[in-house]
Amino acid sequence: MFEGSKTLAVIGCGTMGEAIVRGLFRSGKLSPTQVFATDRRADLVRELQARHKMRTSLDNLEAARASDAALVCLKPQHMATALDNDAIRSALAGKLVISIAAGVRIGQLQTWLPKSPIIRAMPNTPAVIGEGMTIIARATGVTDAHARLAEEIFLAVGRCSELDESNLDVITALNGSGPAFAYLVLEALADGAVMMGLRRDIAFTVAAQMLQGAARMVLESGLHPAALKDQVTTPAGCTIAGLLTLEDCRIRSVLARAVEEATKVAGRLGQS
Numbered sequence: 001m002f003e004g005s006k007t008l009a010v011i012g013c014g015t016m017g018e019a020i021v022r023g024l025f026r027s028g029k030l031s032p033t034q035v036f037a038t039d040r041r042a043d044l045v046r047e048l049q050a051r052h053k054m055r056t057s058l059d060n061l062e063a064a065r066a067s068d069a070a071l072v073c074l075k076p077q078h079m080a081t082a083l084d085n086d087a088i089r090s091a092l093a094g095k096l097v098i099s100i101a102a103g104v105r106i107g108q109l110q111t112w113l114p115k116s117p118i119i120r121a122m123p124n125t126p127a128v129i130g131e132g133m134t135i136i137a138r139a140t141g142v143t144d145a146h147a148r149l150a151e152e153i154f155l156a157v158g159r160c161s162e163l164d165e166s167n168l169d170v171i172t173a174l175n176g177s178g179p180a181f182a183y184l185v186l187e188a189l190a191d192g193a194v195m196m197g198l199r200r201d202i203a204f205t206v207a208a209q210m211l212q213g214a215a216r217m218v219l220e221s222g223l224h225p226a227a228l229k230d231q232v233t234t235p236a237g238c239t240i241a242g243l244l245t246l247e248d249c250r251i252r253s254v255l256a257r258a259v260e261e262a263t264k265v266a267g268r269l270g271q272s
Contacts, residue, residue, distance in 0.1 A: 002034055002068065008153075009067035011060050011082065013037035013048055016100060017073035019128040021052060023157035026130070036063040064091035071153065072099045076270035079104050083112040092116045096146050098136075098153070102172045103269025106139045106165055117142045119150045122171045123157065125179055132158030133175050137165035172269075173262035181258055186211055 010017045024030040032054040039045050049056040079101050093115035100121045109118045123134040134154035138147050154160040190203035233239045
């Protein structure tokens with residue numbers, strides 16, 4: 001992915017940044033000598049160095065100067081402070097910059113870093129276990145080679161696809177917030193099983209594996225979820241009884257509205 005001694009700076013190497021670093025090392029796409037990670041917390045910087053034997057620093061500028069590309073994993077509210085200064089602009093000029101900050105637009109990033117090729121990305125937390133989903137969007141003028149490099153980084157922690165930036169607010173809601181919605185559904189299903197006498201630890205395990213299996217059925221079969229649902233729903237059976245209860249409670253509308261509302265909030269992130 002990176003030839004020879006080329007280096008990736010991971011600026012703000014918190015939970016998501018470290019998940020991506022782990023994936024890169026696990027897949028063999030990069031070695032620890034090719035990653036330079038930063039964070040503003042000295043204790044975390046020491047822990048990152050001890051865990052991964054990679055170069056670390058409290059200084060974003062040091063990492064930017066030493067790198068050939070940068071993955072910026074800062075929170076939206078910290079992006080302008082970190083990137084909107086002449087020293088960082090100079091250090092990252094001509095270098096690919098990939099931002100995973102929700103709501104921070106390509107236009108904003110280009111204002112701060114006008115001489116850097118810019119890619120926005122929206123990964124999600126299952127990247128921690130190598131089962132993430134990431135959508136990338138490139139700025140005008142970003143080359144296919146740059147896009148392939150970004151894709152290779154995120155393929156190390158799951159799946160990756162490219163879309164136009166106009167889709168990223170809803171992607172933030174569906175992909176970024178979506179795991180929280182799924183955990184709520186999982187917890188509720190397990191609660192129902194506990195109500196009917198199942199031990200909670202068993203209920204969680206069964207519900208989690210069931211949801212994982214159902215999701216993989218969609219991905220690997222290529223069938224519409226409704227078709228897969230119909231395969232489980234026999235006449236006068238328990239499944240149709242449960243489904244009608246869910247429909248009575250407007251489960252489809254509630255979940256769809258959750259994505260709608262999260263999309264509206266995502267559109268406001270990074271804009272204050």
